Amino acid sequence: MTGRERAQAFCDRFGLRMPVLQAPMAGSSPVELAVAVAEAGGMGARGALQDSPDRIAAWAAEFHARSSGPLQLNVWIPETARDDQEDRTRRTSAARAFLGRFGPPGEPVTTRRPAFDEQCEALLRARPTVISSIMGLFAPEYVRRLHARDIAWFACATTLDEALAAQEAGADAIVAQGMEAGGHRGTFRQDAAEHTDVGLFALLPWFADHLRVPIVAAGGIADGRGLAAALTLGADAVQVGTALLRCPETATPPEWAAALTGLAPDATVTTRAYTGRLARAASTPYVEAWSRPGAPSPAPFPEQLELTAQWRRGTNEVDPANHWAGQSAALATDEPAGDVLTRMWRDASNLIT
Template identity: 55%
Template sequence: MPISTRHPALIRAETFCQANDLRIPILLAPMAGACPPSLSIAIANAGGLGACGALLLQPDAIKRWASEVRVASNGGFQLNLWSPDPAPARNAAAEDAVRAFLRNWGPDVAPEAGDVRPPDFAAQCEAMLDAGPAIISSIMGLYPPAFVERMKARGIKWFATATTVAEAKSAEAAGADAIVAQGMEAGGHRGAFDPSKAEAEMVGLFSLLPAVADAVKAPVIATGGIADARGVAAALILGASAVQIGTGFLRCPEANLSPAWADAIGRSLPEQTLVTRAFSGRPGRAIATAYARAATTPGAPPPAPIPCSAG
């Protein structure tokens, strides 16, 4: 069939795949702590794009992850980091209240648990450049201009996550090569640039996606609540060039997820999830377990901020 007579959605998807050496327009979402090399290897070898949520990884671990995936696959993957938050203001009384609350749900949390520090962001950025992926992606904000310049000089593309039209336009203006439009249905953390607005500015994917596609010239990747062919097709028709799937891949054997969690994902209905700050101080969608529900009641202590969250 001549390309001029084919549906625009197919043309967009094929153009994106050709530009990024993919056979199918499906990306693994970069999930911190849930992106083992085995999962990215399987997805890359099936024609999609693997991913590493490198938030918790030290620089050497980022390089090892990339090396392992590259050796066993076609080398197609993205590396991802959160934009770091400012150093939090510590509040000993508030942290004590959180630790006391957590006693209802498990073993005691040591007072020094709040002293944890994330890996050095600048060193992680250097490790990503050294690893040389095809794509580096961002969430929770934008990379500094100097890092974007170095990324582009090495031929690495930048995919920027946005949760609103305004964020998408800011990302494109800063040099993003593609926009990952994250709808409110997404599992895990909301990618809002300003965490204080994250809950107030939640938009469903199929409202956000066409609005972002109309507002930017860069390709748009849809993410949030997509888990089967129906979701993929709908996203492409609404203006996406590709889709990014996270939770939908976690039940694959290559994800190495605990059976208890995999089974819970499989049986949970959409209305059995909620957005909460209870686990990290940043809003994210979680299964509405007894703990998650209790942590969002009016009497529950507010969670400590990242990175000293005891929850």
């Protein structure tokens, strides 16, 4: 099939009018953005990493009350700890001491992180179009329950081995995440994330030649040219995140939104400074400090995430928000999300066959 034919088949299957999905950005996926994307003909999304079951239910209910469009809910797969507790404690202590250079901390984070199993049950009850995973695979029994409710499973993959494992496990589509993507890298082995850095346009034909299920391209796509190129190289749809961060519906903090304006591709970096897991962000003095000679490694996830949150409660020079940014951040505009997506698909349609 041609790129246009694949895109149409994908849209028909998942109830879309354009082959564009909102990236499920944890902390940057308010209902307003998801509704705007869905009403424009794409698929809205929510990153539920930090959401309690009650929050998942309330968010999904509000979305469904405002839109009948398709919805994706996303959760991280917990990683089996590979380092011992003594090493984690040592690394966390070193990171805590280093953070003291930025100023005094606030109160420690005492809120219990949502339990993964409880989140998964809440996702099923919310009955979205898609439940997606990143950084691993769902258990077989959960996949069976998900499919029994006519919910599709989209699995993020950064290598062909990961994609094939997801396909074998029952994934209905693979989100091919290139190293250009803003935010967290979706590798199954987080200790190998720095070495899993394949560009999207090398990844797409490699996946297309080996996979049976549809492919959703993610990473560095922010306009019609990128969408058309992704479809030409074998994708069935695309997923965009950074392209929507400056839209009014996203309500991105002003300092972060300003950092995206005119941001050159080489001005983004990968860092563990915010959460302990590797992610692409705009370079800031805070991020740069962690890569200087003599700086310790950030604490593991979730300890680094909790330390960052604690320091943000104090008066110091820690970035007040994570400045996540893909390599095409300069293409993001401050237009309404629906206008961004409509133009993206119109321009791509003029380029693809």
